[in-house]
Amino acid sequence: MSMAQATVSLGGLRKSYRVGESSVEALKGVSLAVAAGEMVALTGPSGSGKSTLLNLCGLIDTPDAGSRELCGKVLDGLDEIRLTQLRREKVGFIFQGFNLVPVMTAYDNVEYPLLLLGVALEERRRRVAEALHRVGLDALARRLPDALSGGQRQRVAIARALIKAPALVIADEPTANLDSATARQIVDLLHELARERSASVVVATHDERMSSHCDRVLHLIDGELQ
Template identity: 60%
Template sequence: MELRQLRKTYRLGQHVVPALQGVDLDIQPGEMLALTGPSGSGKNTLLHLAGLIDRPDAGSITFDGQRVETLPERALTTLRRDAIGFIFQSFNLVPVMTVADNVDYPLFLANRPSAERRERVRAALAAVGLSEHAQHRPDALSGGQRQRVAIARALVKRPRLVIADEPTASLDSHTAEQVLDLMRERCHAEGAACLIATHDERAVRRCDRVITLCDGRILPASTPVLEIRA
């Protein structure tokens, strides 16, 4: 994915808040990229633009060689469904569905054949070490296991990009490290680019590359950030 001169502003009453001010970023296949910076620096805005959830006010987004920022909403929905996986801090699993059904859901939405769906769900759960929990519901799992389900769900459709928003914030240190190692292993194995917004130094250490946002701009690598708050 190539992001060029992205700009995004929000209006709060009489005030215009510049969330992004000319951001350039390339995200490579198989790369795990950490997005850091103080609260209010523009991380969530950049995640939403890269995940095609929102549109920039200016600039371009190129995905698999195609300019996508001006596509119709239906086309963006299809692209998100088929090519982008999402991992959230709060897991966002459907509580009344089994683990297997949660992982299967993106394939169901994409109208994949039943036999293919069963095999891909089986392989995805095996890859995250949850084969024995396929028929359990999320409330029967630990936080780390639920995040593993979320990783399997994000990767089961073989996305070209994974967007992760503070994926370790709800986890203890040991579990967080296991989840991060798994994310790194699976994204590399699948060749999926992974963009992670995080305040967690453990996540930063496991990423291939780190960029820091401040006041809507990417800082040069040598520029210190004075404050990073959870």
């Protein structure tokens, strides 16, 4: 795959964490390109570097070495402000622990990314209603996260991740806290939405049901792709 076709291209990424006097080498030169509309599963044992790779891929963190491109734009050397702006425009996140804002309703959680992007009120209303409808939560829009089940919370998080039609969706073990029937619904929903919107999806998972839905399954061991 050429760099130009890929939504995201990562070349030779390295990342270490400082722990007291020593450091942990979490990624040891990882290269990966994900095409538009492609859904890639990232598997591997706990501690193998999956979350680190997702954080670099989704512009949450910066590599020690290596190169990154997102939507044809070279990221190396960009300052924090530009990276934050790109992240808000282009990347949607779904986490294991849902990461909803507890004092905000389902509606407000889903609307929030559009507020950050400065989208006008009428358009926000239309898009949030549509997104909540798409994940089957119209009736629960005014509930706080505490009053929702795990599966419902993860559907709010999916609506929030996809509300801005991101080019890239990053999901870090999105079904880890869900029972298997609910996990199945979440997998199907993520898959359908990614296809409909031709978003590239990178999902870290231990879940066979998730990886069997993906276009490619990558295996990370000890900071290296196998």
